[in-house]
Amino acid sequence: MDLMNALVAILNFVVIPATSYGAQLALGALGVTLIYGILRFSNFAHGDTMAFGTAIVILLTWGLQAMGVSFGPLPTALLALPVAIALTAVLVLLTDRWVYRHYRRIKAAPIVVVMASVGVMFVMNGLTRLLIGVGEIQFADGARFVVSVAEFKKWTGLAEGLSLRTTQVITLVVAALAVWALFWFLNRTRSGKAMRAYADNEDLALLSGIDPDRVVRLTWIIATALAVTAGTLYGLDKSFKAFNYFQILLPIFAAAIVGGLGNPMGAIAGGFLIAFSEVALTYPWKKIAEYLGFEPTGLLQMLGTEYKLAISFVILIVVLLVRPTGLFRGKAY
Amino acid sequence: MSTTRQADTSSSPLRGLLLFLIIAVLFVLEGATRNAMFSGSWNSALSILNMGLISAVTALGVNMIWGYGGLFNAGVVGFVALGGLAPILISTPPVAGAWAAGGPRLILALAVGLATLVLAIVAANRLSRGLRFWGAALVLIVGYVLTRMAFDPAVTAIEANNPAEAGNIGGLGLPILMSWPVGMLLAAIAAWGVGKVALGLRSDYLAIATLGIGEIIVAILKNEGWLARGVLNMTGVPRPVPYELALQSNPDFVAAAARWGMDAATASGIYVKLCYTAIFVAVVLTLILLSQLALYSPWGRMMRAIRDNETAAAAMGKNVTRRHLQLFVLGSAVIGLSGAMMVTLDGLMAPGGYNPLRYTFLIWVMVIVGGSGNNWGAVLGALLIWFLWIKAEVWGPALMSLLTLPLSEGGLRRHLIESAPQMRYVAMGLVLLLVLRFAPRGLLPER
Numbered sequence: 001m002d003l004m005n006a007l008v009a010i011l012n013f014v015v016i017p018a019t020s021y022g023a024q025l026a027l028g029a030l031g032v033t034l035i036y037g038i039l040r041f042s043n044f045a046h047g048d049t050m051a052f053g054t055a056i057v058i059l060l061t062w063g064l065q066a067m068g069v070s071f072g073p074l075p076t077a078l079l080a081l082p083v084a085i086a087l088t089a090v091l092v093l094l095t096d097r098w099v100y101r102h103y104r105r106i107k108a109a110p111i112v113v114v115m116a117s118v119g120v121m122f123v124m125n126g127l128t129r130l131l132i133g134v135g136e137i138q139f140a141d142g143a144r145f146v147v148s149v150a151e152f153k154k155w156t157g158l159a160e161g162l163s164l165r166t167t168q169v170i171t172l173v174v175a176a177l178a179v180w181a182l183f184w185f186l187n188r189t190r191s192g193k194a195m196r197a198y199a200d201n202e203d204l205a206l207l208s209g210i211d212p213d214r215v216v217r218l219t220w221i222i223a224t225a226l227a228v229t230a231g232t233l234y235g236l237d238k239s240f241k242a243f244n245y246f247q248i249l250l251p252i253f254a255a256a257i258v259g260g261l262g263n264p265m266g267a268i269a270g271g272f273l274i275a276f277s278e279v280a281l282t283y284p285w286k287k288i289a290e291y292l293g294f295e296p297t298g299l300l301q302m303l304g305t306e307y308k309l310a311i312s313f314v315i316l317i318v319v320l321l322v323r324p325t326g327l328f329r330g331k332a333y
Numbered sequence: 334m335s336t337t338r339q340a341d342t343s344s345s346p347l348r349g350l351l352l353f354l355i356i357a358v359l360f361v362l363e364g365a366t367r368n369a370m371f372s373g374s375w376n377s378a379l380s381i382l383n384m385g386l387i388s389a390v391t392a393l394g395v396n397m398i399w400g401y402g403g404l405f406n407a408g409v410v411g412f413v414a415l416g417g418l419a420p421i422l423i424s425t426p427p428v429a430g431a432w433a434a435g436g437p438r439l440i441l442a443l444a445v446g447l448a449t450l451v452l453a454i455v456a457a458n459r460l461s462r463g464l465r466f467w468g469a470a471l472v473l474i475v476g477y478v479l480t481r482m483a484f485d486p487a488v489t490a491i492e493a494n495n496p497a498e499a500g501n502i503g504g505l506g507l508p509i510l511m512s513w514p515v516g517m518l519l520a521a522i523a524a525w526g527v528g529k530v531a532l533g534l535r536s537d538y539l540a541i542a543t544l545g546i547g548e549i550i551v552a553i554l555k556n557e558g559w560l561a562r563g564v565l566n567m568t569g570v571p572r573p574v575p576y577e578l579a580l581q582s583n584p585d586f587v588a589a590a591a592r593w594g595m596d597a598a599t600a601s602g603i604y605v606k607l608c609y610t611a612i613f614v615a616v617v618l619t620l621i622l623l624s625q626l627a628l629y630s631p632w633g634r635m636m637r638a639i640r641d642n643e644t645a646a647a648a649m650g651k652n653v654t655r656r657h658l659q660l661f662v663l664g665s666a667v668i669g670l671s672g673a674m675m676v677t678l679d680g681l682m683a684p685g686g687y688n689p690l691r692y693t694f695l696i697w698v699m700v701i702v703g704g705s706g707n708n709w710g711a712v713l714g715a716l717l718i719w720f721l722w723i724k725a726e727v728w729g730p731a732l733m734s735l736l737t738l739p740l741s742e743g744g745l746r747r748h749l750i751e752s753a754p755q756m757r758y759v760a761m762g763l764v765l766l767l768v769l770r771f772a773p774r775g776l777l778p779e780r
Binding site (some may be wrong): 003041042045061098099102110112114115116118119120121122123124125126127129130132133190233246247249253257262298302304306307309310312313315316319321324 | 403405407466497530534535543546548553556637639690694697754756758759760761762766
């Protein structure tokens with residue numbers, strides 16, 4: 001029985017939260033890695049694109065709620081998501097038209113483009129603040145739990161409870177759908193193949209008659225869709241606060257680099273690796289050790305939750321030291 | 334770093350003088366005229382100037398890293414915060430009983446931690462290929478557990494010592510100016526660690542690694558109460574200049590103030606701020622002198638050669654990664670100095686205030702606007718952008734209420750006016766983008 005309790009506790013406090021967080025990171029890292037693969041720079045504005053898109057989702061959600069529209073047991077935000085993606089994509093395409101296109105034409109050094117993305121980050125951050133402020137916002141509605149602790153205890157008779165929140169299930173379902181759609185697009189459609197060809201070898205792709213502007217536009221739209229989805233899922237799961245979306249930039253970059261920048265499979269693997277390390281190392285294992293018959297003196301917590309950023313950083317450093325191209329061999333240049 | 338050339342007419346020597354004059358006029362207007370735009374208070378003008386001078390030191394450090402080396406440090410905030418730790422550790426008075434409570438154990442923990450790192454590096458270098466990774470990992474895990482076993486009780490003991498007023502390890506009680514070089518040293522050590530790992534790889538890896546270390550240093554300062562009381566803040570950091578209250582009770586000073594036609598309170602504030610201004614100006618000028626000398630020495634020429642064409646410089650036998658590391662450490666040390674200066678000016682260490690947008694990216698705007706690679710440009714950009722940043726908080730709502738006059742009194746107008754201070758983020762982003770696009774060499778281009 002104690003073994004069952006330990007397993008349920010691990011599932012409840014480590015596996016489920018880490019899986020949904022990992023899915024959110026993976027979606028964010030996919031956007032970063034796509035932009036890196038095709039536009040060849042690290043987009044510092046990605047976190048604030050997520051924040052901006054999520055802010056629009058929240059505003060639309062409030063609008064829908066005021067009109068009395070709801071999505072049954074699911075959060076209303078999911079209804080607002082496609083519209084928010086479209087609006088954010090328009091803004092992002094404008095930034096490409098007004099900012100990044102110039103640097104592509106003059107073939108600027110990647111670090112100059114990174115600097116430009118810092119400018120875009122500032123603007124997006126300011127727009128988010130203007131739209132919705134800097135406070136913390138909860139916007140999840142609908143049914144809160146799929147399985148609640150009390151129900152689970154009643155069903156199983158275990159001392160340890162297990163809860164599965166609706167937002168966690170939604171995160172996994174939506175992320176799985178998005179990843180499936182992305183890979184289908186990249187591997188099966190003509191445009192997707194054009195994107196991969198362009199990422200592999202720009203000159204050869206141009207020679208084969210691939211329209212570079214179209215590839216770039218598609219990349220921005222897909223990356224924005226992934227970013228807004230990731231931001232909304234993260235906001236539903238935890239809460240929306242503009243500054244947290246800036247801070248999540250580090251784990252997202254770490255995930256993309258761990259998997260190999262430019263490699264979509266790698267970004268997904270990296271997202272889950274970072275998320276599981278983060279949750280597992282900041283979780284106090286005392287209770288589980290007690291179920292297994294040990295008598296620990298401390299909390300058995302490797303690192304305080306305040307330092308969870310340090311975990312992505314350490315993983316990033318180790319990867320840079322051991323294998324700078326990432327676990328899945330991304331682009332080295 | 335320039336990607337396109339501006340017209341050569343822009344680099345006349347008069348241009349710099351004129352731009353500095355414009356900034357001087359702005360500060361004089363802020364001090365002397367009272368209207369919708371300026372406060373008419375010399376105290377306000379001087380405090381903006383002092384903070385602007387500190388930003389100028391930070392910008393000089395960033396300019397070394399970016400302007401001479403083309404490296405992107407995205408964690409300036411961390412190095413500023415780390416430099417700010419020095420005045421606390423060096424100059425605040427010692428805390429009674431703190432050292433006895435956990436000092437030796439703390440030193441032991443730090444020594445074990447350091448030994449772990451060294452041993453892991455040795456393991457990674459000496460072991461055979463297959464064992465290398467796992468050997469180093471094992472050393473790190475065992476070392477981490479041992480460090481924590483010494484560290485945790487020491488921290489608990491120190492934080493339990495007079496927690497209401499102290500609870501930290503306390504300082505050495507040395508003069509405050511002595512802490513400034515220590516701030517440089519702390520930042521330099523951190524920069525060496527990051528640079529050693531991230532330099533020599535792709536250029537954006539350094540940006541991402543520094544972004545991380547910046548956030549982590551701030552997190553450490555917020556949460557390690559034994560170090561500088563964390564979010565409880567450290568106040569009462571000693572000053573290199575007299576206190577206002579001491580001046581106000583000095584009859585000579587009060588008489589002198591009366592002769593100038595000012596009341597003692599205002600005069601003492603201005604006097605103290607002027608003292609700071611003098612110190613900061615001396616620091617800025619010394620830094621400019623030193624970095625100009627370095628820039629026009631063979632070393633500086635080598636640095637610019639490396640920046641402009643790494644491949645060619647490497648072919649000439651220059652070790653690009655080593656030189657980059659050197660530059661990164663030097664620049665970060667200057668950034669650390671500005672952090673120590675800021676804590677000295679504020680008399681306060683408040684880790685909650687270290688916001689990356691303000692301390693990393695705003696500094697970047699200053700450097701880019703001022704002119705990458707030009708030290709005077711960095712100072713100019715710092716003073717100008719800092720002035721605008723502070724005043725925009727006042728001007729934004731005023732402008733917005735003017736613009737929204739046609740709108741009826743209501744929720745929308747109120748929302749727009751209330752959120753107008755946030756406009757300055759948009760404005761700064763636009764300034765950065767416009768300068769980067771249309772005048773990539775900045776207001777004062779590198780010659």
